[in-house]
Amino acid sequence: MHTNRRFLLASLALILSIPLAAPAAEPVAVTASFSILGDLVSVVGGPRVTVTTLVGPDQDAHSFEPRPTDAKTLLSTQLLVTNGLGFEPWADKLAKAAGYKGDKVVATTGLKGLTPAPAPGADKHKGHSGHSHGTVDPHAWQDPQNVMVYVRNIAAGLTRVDPAGATIYQTNADAYIKELQALDTWAQAQFAGLTPAQRKVITSHDAFGYLGARYQIQFLAPQGVNTDVEPSAKQVAQLIRQIQREKIRAVFVENMSDPRLMAQLSRDAGVTVGAALYSDALSRAGQPGATYLQMMRHNVSQLAAGMKLN
Numbered sequence: 001m002h003t004n005r006r007f008l009l010a011s012l013a014l015i016l017s018i019p020l021a022a023p024a025a026e027p028v029a030v031t032a033s034f035s036i037l038g039d040l041v042s043v044v045g046g047p048r049v050t051v052t053t054l055v056g057p058d059q060d061a062h063s064f065e066p067r068p069t070d071a072k073t074l075l076s077t078q079l080l081v082t083n084g085l086g087f088e089p090w091a092d093k094l095a096k097a098a099g100y101k102g103d104k105v106v107a108t109t110g111l112k113g114l115t116p117a118p119a120p121g122a123d124k125h126k127g128h129s130g131h132s133h134g135t136v137d138p139h140a141w142q143d144p145q146n147v148m149v150y151v152r153n154i155a156a157g158l159t160r161v162d163p164a165g166a167t168i169y170q171t172n173a174d175a176y177i178k179e180l181q182a183l184d185t186w187a188q189a190q191f192a193g194l195t196p197a198q199r200k201v202i203t204s205h206d207a208f209g210y211l212g213a214r215y216q217i218q219f220l221a222p223q224g225v226n227t228d229v230e231p232s233a234k235q236v237a238q239l240i241r242q243i244q245r246e247k248i249r250a251v252f253v254e255n256m257s258d259p260r261l262m263a264q265l266s267r268d269a270g271v272t273v274g275a276a277l278y279s280d281a282l283s284r285a286g287q288p289g290a291t292y293l294q295m296m297r298h299n300v301s302q303l304a305a306g307m308k309l310n
């Protein structure tokens, strides 16, 4: 009897100890298509989520080709977060090919004020881009106001797959939206002293249309919105003439672009290329664009300094 009771108590302790000894609820596994979204998911999810990013820092999401390991990653996650607007056409194909059955968030869902993609190398202010391809510019994260929509969509997606975390996701999203508002106000102040004639920038590919629309800056790019499309020699020559005619000194290359095009442009137009801007990818940790907020502060500072030379 005595032994029996001890055995029973031991068994009971074992049973009771199982939930206590088990780790706290498993974090929600999320796949983000590229690094900027990965950062936003981490901010909204906090320690409740683990994020895997398919296109990492300093990499080009336009020309990304998923590897078999990416299909494996995706299948082990509960939520796939993409930008949409044709930015990562490979993401839906990957999900389909892998047989992914989890939830999805398209971060730009419900976004207002989308702008059409300008034609590569076109001078938008001369009606030269009349033959715009009719597609939408996907780089909507370059306007902090748009990222508020991204963050709300991400919070809603996380809440769908993890309803117990709803309040936490909402609180994190609200706090981050305040930071985005502060970023926007700060950016307005950085550009405030520039004249309309100074507000012109050359970048390698056309990733900054939304930033330009928000802060009244004209961006010119030889490569258009998609890095897959090589600009023609004629388009590059037109851009060089424009740089010389309008005396544009704010010339930048992006962290994920091939720098050779801008080196040629810089040489032929006789201008110096400024520091790298972070357009479609964050920097690695320890570099100036390791989070969305850092990347935007870096870009805005560089752009404002560059345009002062115009």
Ligand SMILES: [Zn+2]
Pocket: 062, 139, 205, 206, 207, 225, 226, 227, 279, 280
């Ligand atoms: Zn891009």
